[in-house]
């Protein structure tokens with residue numbers, strides 16, 4: 001699998017981008033950076049996006065992209081439709097028929113947590129995680145390989161149990177938003193610090209790199225050195241670059 005990390009931060013500026021990942025150029029996980037880091041032609045190649053949660057840093061869609069299938073866990077999808085694609089923040093794209101394809105610009109597919117669905121040969125299992133609002137990560141299976149994306153989460157467990165049982169896991173992408181000296185803030189906002197990232201690592205039994213994404217920009221150096229200090233060879237910082245897994 002080719003994993004293009006478009007954004008690996010929980011904030012953005014000229015050199016840092018919001019959460020967004022692209023697998024093999026056509027399947028996206030979270031939409032923080034789809035519009036700002038990809039050409040319009042590259043955006044047009046995206047057929048599906050899985051949204052982990054509705055906070056604004058994960059849902060910067062392009063108005064003209066499509067046809068696009070938007071996947072999310074059921075409760076996340078309800079929030080997306082009522083709070084984002086509600087005709088106020090964004091149009092309800094599912095009711096707009098594209099003049100190019102004669103199909104809706106966007107198709108919503110709500111997923112039952114824990115149940116694997118297939119789309120164009122890709123397996124997707126939404127698994128709830130622990131955030132301030134309903135949120136679900138996803139295990140993406142493609143050509144015998146799998147990547148787990150938690151999205152934003154505090155300490156959690158179900159997605160690790162599912163990951164441990166999934167064959168061919170080549171990477172886990174989770175988060176470390178705040179440095180260790182801000183543990184209280186991390187806990188209060190349902191995020192991880194390098195310390196709690198280290199605790200989560202103990203629950204993961206697969207032998208694959210576990211990446212810390214969603215770092216808050218002012219603390220990135222601290223977070224990066226604290227991840228290294230965990231002295232676990234699986235613990236990595238996710239960089240905004242292309243990975244071949």
Ligand SMILES: [Zn+2]
Nearest residue numbers: 010055057152
């Ligand atoms: Zn976020």
